[in-house]
Amino acid sequence: xxxxxxxxxxxxxxxxxxxxxxxxxxxxxxxxxxxxxxxxxxxxxxxxxxxxxxxxxxxxxxxxxxxxxxxxxxxxxxxxxxxxxxxxxxxxxxxxxxxxxxxxxxxxxxxxxxxxxxxxxxxxxxxxxxxxxxxxxxxxxxxxxxxxxxxxxxxxxxxxxxxxxxxxxxxxxxxxxxxxxxxxxxxxxxxxxxxxxxxxxxxxxxxxxxxxxxxxxxxxxxxxxxxxxxxxxxxxxxxxxx
Numbered sequence: 001x002x003x004x005x006x007x008x009x010x011x012x013x014x015x016x017x018x019x020x021x022x023x024x025x026x027x028x029x030x031x032x033x034x035x036x037x038x039x040x041x042x043x044x045x046x047x048x049x050x051x052x053x054x055x056x057x058x059x060x061x062x063x064x065x066x067x068x069x070x071x072x073x074x075x076x077x078x079x080x081x082x083x084x085x086x087x088x089x090x091x092x093x094x095x096x097x098x099x100x101x102x103x104x105x106x107x108x109x110x111x112x113x114x115x116x117x118x119x120x121x122x123x124x125x126x127x128x129x130x131x132x133x134x135x136x137x138x139x140x141x142x143x144x145x146x147x148x149x150x151x152x153x154x155x156x157x158x159x160x161x162x163x164x165x166x167x168x169x170x171x172x173x174x175x176x177x178x179x180x181x182x183x184x185x186x187x188x189x190x191x192x193x194x195x196x197x198x199x200x201x202x203x204x205x206x207x208x209x210x211x212x213x214x215x216x217x218x219x220x221x222x223x224x225x226x227x228x229x230x231x232x233x234x235x236x237x238x239x240x241x242x
Contacts, residue, residue: 008051010043014058037079043092044084050091055080055099077137082120093118102141107173119144127168127176135165143167190223209239 007015017039021032040058043050084092097104108116109126119125123134125146132146146168149160183192183201190203202224209217217239224236 008054009048010040010050010054011057013043013048014039040080041083044080044089045087047087047089050089050095052095052098055092055095059099077121082122085118085120085123090118100137100141102137103170105137105144105168105170105173108177127166127173130164132164132166132168138167143169188223190220206239214240 014036017035018032021035022028025031081093081096084090084096093104105119106117107119107125107127110116110119111124111126111131119134121134121136124131125134126132127146130148132148134144134146136145138144144167146166147162148164150163152158152160182194184194185192185203192201192203204220209220212220221236221239
């Protein structure tokens with residue numbers, strides 16, 4: 001790590017836990033792994049600010065030392081992303097999406113404490129007149145996998161039996177809204193939004209931007225909100241390259 005690197009609060013916290021765990025007590029890998037997981041969840045639930053690349057740094061820094069603890073294991077989506085979504089820490093959620101190179105999947109018909117927002121593993125949402133549960137995300141980020149289940153008789157505790165499994169894309173989620181958009185322009189940004197379903201799109205398309213001179217491209221992109229850029233990273237890739 002370069003000496004001049006400015007570490008974020010989250011990286012600082014995790015590094016402190018890594019360096020000082022087991023100092024006062026005998027060595028235990030399990031204790032260290034548990035402490036690291038607890039520290040990350042504390043950072044999320046406390047509402048600490050996450051830099052866009054924090055999760056990427058945690059997954060790669062110091063060789064492989066972070067790959068042995070749970071956030072980068074099989075249940076990482078529930079330990080990190082789903083927890084960030086449930087806590088309402090959007091910066092943590094976006095940092096995880098950056099690591100996964102995935103756009104957020106959102107719904108306006110989530111069942112439970114939240115009615116709309118990001119979908120994470122375990123979330124239930126209404127889709128095509130049925131209630132689905134998110135079970136996983138494609139590694140490519142192109143779709144999420146969601147299932148419906150056969151009803152269980154009361155008092156039984158057998159594993160749920162899948163009734164239907166779907167691969168659901170961003171386009172399918174948007175189509176499910178059934179919204180006839182009434183676009184309003186955002187005065188300060190190169191964006192338009194629908195107040196009925198909260199969909200946000202660019203006023204000037206990617207194809208139109210690529211046809212512009214470089215100076216004009218910079219002017220257009222300077223009017224893009226940070227949240228829109230973070231939620232659509234692929235859309236802006238290469239727009240400032242000749």
